[in-house]
Amino acid sequence: MSLRNVLIDELRDMYSAENQLVKALPKLAKGSIDPTLKDLFKTHLEETKGQVLRLRQVFEHLGEKPTGQHCSGMEGVVEEGADALEKDEEGPSFDSGIVGAALRTEHYEIAGYTACIMMAKTLGERDVVSLLTENLNEEVAAAKKISAAAQPILKQSAAQPDEEEEAPKTAKEKTSARKSVQDEKAAAAAVKKSAA
């Protein structure tokens, strides 16, 4: 497989990721409580639509079609966001969970665009590099804005009283708790070795 084909694959992944976010961001905007956070998600939704269009330009430039690959990484990250929206935390603590989920989506995209830009640079695809850099810059700026908006929210959340940790209730929570124990077990021998 040539580097060009690897790049096309990665770009299709990004295209799917951005389209998934066009669906997910309105849910974060609707679900979050803090007005600044809400506005940020709304603004980033508009940017994300522009990013989808820019990716279409990239594909046009490369003479390829943008569809053909579903990004399961972003599906997982979006799923974590949906979990955060289902938490019955209150006010700032609820928003704190959403901040964590939102930053994950941005950094996932930052990693994806960084890799694609490196590949496009290697291939001498200057127009592709410049279009992708526009998208990357928007993701970096969005992550910074979310982090800045998070500061007062986290402070308020820190002032909220502790509640007793509840045992997992739903089937999904139970599966998640069980899998986390399996994750720990599977890594235990390797972690022990590095600690020794």
Ligand SMILES: [Fe+2]
């Ligand atoms: Fe994006």
